[in-house]
Amino acid sequence: MRIVILFGSEMGTAEAAADVIAGELAAHDVSLYDMGEFDVADLDAAALHIMVCSTYGDGELPTNAEPFAAALERERPALDGLRFAVFGLGDSVYGETFNRGGEIIAEQLNALGAVQLGEHARHDASTEVKVRDLAGEWARGLRALPSFELATA
Ligand SMILES: Cc1cc2nc3c(=O)[nH]c(=O)nc-3n(C[C@H](O)[C@H](O)[C@H](O)COP(=O)(O)O)c2cc1C
Numbered sequence: 001m002r003i004v005i006l007f008g009s010e011m012g013t014a015e016a017a018a019d020v021i022a023g024e025l026a027a028h029d030v031s032l033y034d035m036g037e038f039d040v041a042d043l044d045a046a047a048l049h050i051m052v053c054s055t056y057g058d059g060e061l062p063t064n065a066e067p068f069a070a071a072l073e074r075e076r077p078a079l080d081g082l083r084f085a086v087f088g089l090g091d092s093v094y095g096e097t098f099n100r101g102g103e104i105i106a107e108q109l110n111a112l113g114a115v116q117l118g119e120h121a122r123h124d125a126s127t128e129v130k131v132r133d134l135a136g137e138w139a140r141g142l143r144a145l146p147s148f149e150l151a152t153a
Contacts, residue, residue: 001048001152003028008035008053008065008101014089017123017135018052021087024139025050028152036064040071045081048117048151050142051105052135054089059097061104072108080113083151085142087135091125098122117151118142 003025007018015034022032035053043049056062061069088102099122106116121138123131142148 001028001046002044003030003050003152004044004047005030005032005050005052006035006038006068007032008051008062008068008105010054010056010062010064013125013131014052014054014062014087017087017089017131018050020132020135021050021052021139024136025143034064035068036066038068040068040075040077043077043079043082045079045083047082048148049082049084049109049114050087051084051102051109052087052089053101053105055091055094055097055099055101059094059100061101065101065105069104069108072112076112078113079109082109082114083117083147084109084114085117087121087123087138089123089125089131093126098124117147118145 009015086102088099090099
């Protein structure tokens with residue numbers, strides 16, 4: 001099964017995390033897209049989607065993720081059976097809006113019938129944890145899940 005990784009990034013950190021995740025999953029048929037260049041009509045229930053998304057403004061999506069989120073809202077594609085996992089990025093200095101970007105995407109996909117796999121990762125830029133390290137560790141954890149085996153068999 002295909003794995004489609006989509007990143008929503010303002011300054012490139014989420015894109016770097018997406019690259020690390022793609023590397024960890026390279027034994028599979030992985031493709032990587034900028035969320036801003038991905039058509040929601042191409043969301044495919046036969047593929048596992050990994051959403052890597054930072055947070056901007058006051059708990060909002062990065063600019064390149066906005067057209068994707070707006071298209072989900074407008075077109076409301078039926079995503080029953082589509083499986084996805086989320087690696088979110090944010091900074092706890094922003095308090096209540098911490099990591100909202102990845103959460104917004106997860107809420108939208110869930111509302112359209114998609115099912116989230118694994119742990120929802122929330123990188124915190126205010127900690128010593130390097131995003132690349134957390135992304136690698138998270139992807140290895142995802143790879144080890146029985147539900148990942150099933151989704152990518
Ligand atoms: C102007 C600005 C606003 C931000 N707003 C939030 C926020 O509301 N919540 C949050 O958790 N992180 C927020 N962040 C932190 C970013 O999400 C975090 O630094 C992330 O690693 C950036 O990833 P990117 O380079 O892929 O865009 C903000 C950062 C900036 C520069």
